[in-house]
Amino acid sequence: MESIIKTKLLTKRYGRTMGIDTLNLNVEQGDVFGFIGPNGAGKSTTIRVLLGLINITSGMAEVFGLDVRKHRKEIQQRIGYMPSEASYYSGMKVKDVVQMSAKLRRTNCKREANRLFDRFDLDENRRVEDLSFGNKKKVSIVCALQHKPELIILDEPTSGLDPLMQKEFWDALRERHNAGATVFLSSHVLSEVQQYCKNIAIIREGRLVVQDSVEALSNSTARRVTLRGVRHLPLLPDGVLEQSKMDSDFTFLYKGSMEDLTDFLAAAKFDDLYVTEPEMEELFLHFYAKAGVRK
Amino acid sequence: MIIFKHEMKRGRRALFIWSVAISAFVVISLMLYPKIERNMKLVNSILTNFQFLTAAFGMFNTDYVSMISYYGIEAGAFLGLGGGLFAATTGAAMLAKEEGRHTAEFLMPHPISRFSVITQKLLALLVQVIILNLFVSGVSLLAAQIVKRPFPMDQFAQLHFALLLLTIQLGLICFGLSAFMKKDNPVVGIAVTLAFYFTNIFININRETALFKYITPYFYADGSRVIDGAMPWDVISISYAAAAVILMAGYIKYIRKDLAI
Numbered sequence: 001m002e003s004i005i006k007t008k009l010l011t012k013r014y015g016r017t018m019g020i021d022t023l024n025l026n027v028e029q030g031d032v033f034g035f036i037g038p039n040g041a042g043k044s045t046t047i048r049v050l051l052g053l054i055n056i057t058s059g060m061a062e063v064f065g066l067d068v069r070k071h072r073k074e075i076q077q078r079i080g081y082m083p084s085e086a087s088y089y090s091g092m093k094v095k096d097v098v099q100m101s102a103k104l105r106r107t108n109c110k111r112e113a114n115r116l117f118d119r120f121d122l123d124e125n126r127r128v129e130d131l132s133f134g135n136k137k138k139v140s141i142v143c144a145l146q147h148k149p150e151l152i153i154l155d156e157p158t159s160g161l162d163p164l165m166q167k168e169f170w171d172a173l174r175e176r177h178n179a180g181a182t183v184f185l186s187s188h189v190l191s192e193v194q195q196y197c198k199n200i201a202i203i204r205e206g207r208l209v210v211q212d213s214v215e216a217l218s219n220s221t222a223r224r225v226t227l228r229g230v231r232h233l234p235l236l237p238d239g240v241l242e243q244s245k246m247d248s249d250f251t252f253l254y255k256g257s258m259e260d261l262t263d264f265l266a267a268a269k270f271d272d273l274y275v276t277e278p279e280m281e282e283l284f285l286h287f288y289a290k291a292g293v294r295k
Numbered sequence: 296m297i298i299f300k301h302e303m304k305r306g307r308r309a310l311f312i313w314s315v316a317i318s319a320f321v322v323i324s325l326m327l328y329p330k331i332e333r334n335m336k337l338v339n340s341i342l343t344n345f346q347f348l349t350a351a352f353g354m355f356n357t358d359y360v361s362m363i364s365y366y367g368i369e370a371g372a373f374l375g376l377g378g379g380l381f382a383a384t385t386g387a388a389m390l391a392k393e394e395g396r397h398t399a400e401f402l403m404p405h406p407i408s409r410f411s412v413i414t415q416k417l418l419a420l421l422v423q424v425i426i427l428n429l430f431v432s433g434v435s436l437l438a439a440q441i442v443k444r445p446f447p448m449d450q451f452a453q454l455h456f457a458l459l460l461l462t463i464q465l466g467l468i469c470f471g472l473s474a475f476m477k478k479d480n481p482v483v484g485i486a487v488t489l490a491f492y493f494t495n496i497f498i499n500i501n502r503e504t505a506l507f508k509y510i511t512p513y514f515y516a517d518g519s520r521v522i523d524g525a526m527p528w529d530v531i532s533i534s535y536a537a538a539a540v541i542l543m544a545g546y547i548k549y550i551r552k553d554l555a556i
Contacts, residue, residue: 048556053399053556074406079404081404083556089301
């Protein structure tokens with residue numbers, strides 16, 4: 001499968017501050033790729049490098065196989081971008097902003113723009129400074145999708161949107177994806193990433209922690225083990241990532257050999273046992289624990 | 296030319312207000328001229344007694360109150376300073392406002408080169424400055440007709456050409472500086488304009504500071520110098536070369552910079 005986004009040892013420094021550090025990413029054509037990390041992890045910095053808004057300190061970044069430093073204009077022609085917080089020129093109407101965006105791309109997207117206005121229940125005649133945060137976000141969605149780009153880059157796309165609009169947004173995105181578009185989105189809402197993305201990368205302090213498919217990560221060997229009515233607890237086996245005890249219940253996240261686990265359970269005395277797949281959130285927190293960082 | 300049109304549209308209100316305000320001051324001063332003319336002897340004697348002050352404002356001649364000399368001082372003050380402030384503050388905001396108001400994140404991900412962005416914005420600035428100059432000179436000609444004291448056209452044209460060069464130069468300098476700023480700050484434009492304006496006053500008061508004439512555009516656009524003689528092209532050339540260097544540095548900076556979003 002062809003790589004749509006590829007970075008190798010991508011590094012961005014702001015003076016002494018590290019933005020992103022030797023980041024290796026690979027997003028393939030037709031993917032819906034989630035880029036996860038907390039605020040300040042380097043998600044927006046990575047996106048801005050890909051868009052050519054900021055320079056690379058070292059390493060390389062390619063979009064559509066083109067170097068972002070040399071082919072900024074060609075790359076941007078094929079991208080639809082939605083920033084996390086959109087700012088527009090005060091005094092302009094929604095339709096003027098959307099039309100300006102289309103003109104800057106030298107395309108006429110009036111029909112598609114009107115369809116998106118209706119879909120997202122957006123009043124095209126309102127002035128942008130009168131819009132709520134959520135409605136500004138909708139303007140961003142229209143600007144990002146109206147020209148039917150090959151690659152859609154979204155920075156925290158659903159923050160500020162009400163649940164109904166979030167659903168509409170994901171439906172619109174799914175339609176574009178089904179039509180062949182690749183989607184790259186940053187988020188810290190794990191549930192939506194788990195639900196909508198095929199592959200994810202987790203970034204922490206500018207460094208890639210892990211990149212894998214959502215399925216593989218969810219089906220990783222890690223298991224949530226919960227013991228109810230614990231009367232005796234032997235020595236914990238290797239591979240216990242995180243544990244907690246409440247009254248007579250004991251729960252832990254386990255990623256080790258099954259043999260060790262069964263030995264442990266055989267030695268323990270308890271009333272009931274639950275072994276479940278961990279939630280994405282748990283994996284996320286696990287990967288964020290310093291000890292769990294893969295370098 | 297989308298960005299050019301966009302800037303022209305966004306700047307039209309400020310352009311209109313500045314043009315009307317400067318023209319109003321010029322018209323009022325021209326309307327007062329017949330009264331001053333009637334008391335020419337008195338005015339002459341008063342001004343002769345305040346040579347330090349008159350020199351500061353470039354009133355070196357005994358012919359203080361011919362229509363064109365009077366206009367040269369008034370226009371120099373209102374169009375030179377007011378127009379200079381308009382050009383400088385508009386120029387200083389032109390690039391920096393995109394980052395300061397976070398609209399760069401809307402504009403710059405579009406497939407348009409930074410060279411094109413900066414060039415279209417520069418063009419919008421120049422056109423606005425030219426419109427302001429044409430508007431004020433047109434209104435002045437009209438006012439001169441009303442008070443029935445028509446200008447000698449060659450001197451009038453030379454004065455306004457010098458003022459046009461002055462305002463364009465201030466605009467270019469501040470536009471170049473704008474590329475180095477992360478927020479649009481009107482103080483930069485005001486400071487640059489006033490610094491140049493007062494430098495010329497110092498030159499007028501103290502001839503030993505004449506070397507600074509290559510720095511300030513107010514020197515070559517000074518009403519008394521322009522009306523009485525030929526344009527000092529050597530000064531204009533050096534002065535514009537300095538502005539071109541700042542503009543070029545601004546181009547290089549803007550094309551290479553990390554956008555502050």
